[in-house]
Amino acid sequence: MTDDALTTIPTTRPNPSPHTLSNRIGRSVWNIVQATLFRWSPKPCHRWRAFLLTCFGANIHPRARVYPKAKIWYPKNLTLAKHATLADDVDCYCVAPITIGESTTISQYTYLCAATHDFDVPEFPLVPLPITIGSRVWIAADCFVGPGLTIGDGAVVGARSSVFKDLEPWGVYAGSPTKRLRDRGFGPGSTNGTPEGA
């Protein structure tokens, strides 16, 4: 293909922002709050951080735990149920809604990536896809969770795994890409019983 054909791609600005003005202003203010009031708050002050996130439009249960070094891209797209935990250095790239269920733990350095690009067209537009994580899930340290995925209730993901496909409930997964290793020791059908609400 000649260079002429390639120059037909508009080049006035490198990449015009796909986000609305209110989104960009909201994020700028949130980034300042996140770098100061949120980041510098003492570790046990989970209610204070839940309150800050609620002020910026997040749907967060007051008993959810978000640690001070966690990074939230846009609080409005974040939903955390009771006792859901985002550990230090979790990067929550919530371009699309990210929903995390009750008593779920997202361990440190995990990257929740809720957007991809449409790479079949030259404009390379951003494609936000929501992530839904069920209740009683544990995602161990430094995992990657790709866009548009649903992780079933009670699933466990081993450290440093990369999740690119939906995970079934009550399974133990690990690897890159993740493979199902076994069933979790408790949950529906297990001899060890079923937790309340499962």
Next chain:
Amino acid sequence: MTILLSSMTPRDPGSPGPRALLWGLTQRLVMPLVPSPMYKLRRAILNTFGASLDPQARVRGGVRISHPWNLTIGRKSSIGEGAHVYNPAPLTIGARSVVSQFCEIRCVAHDEHDRTKPQHPAPITIGDDVWIAAECVVEGDTPIPNGLLVGARSHIAPESELDRWTIATGHPARSRRERDYNGPKS
């Protein structure tokens, strides 16, 4: 300023030299103060240190570059937030390519037959219309062909088999299927 900096070459290859020391200070003290959307300023600083960035290239905040004088970025290409570039050998990125957030690009290679030998600088050339998705690792001596798409968290190693306009994933990354691209292919 540019002439002054480019004249500062280290006397022996082992020592970092004044230019590298000055860049180290700039990277640690000045770059964190540049807000993420101020691409022009960041580009100007990098170009002062000998990088050749196209006026439409974008380097986001939080990117760490070890040797900016070995960096070339083409038109409309970008490096995402928090990426690490270790480039003692030249890193060349073509046009319209994207290196996503938290990627690790290492322009060094080991001796294939003797892993006890120290790693040596090895250039990386990234073609046009490439997308290296989030958290990938790219090692030296591996040319990245035009139109390649690398899935998130993949590892591009010397043993990777990469073809033009394909989608590659895995450790090491291998081309898995053709890209279904609607635009003009370079």
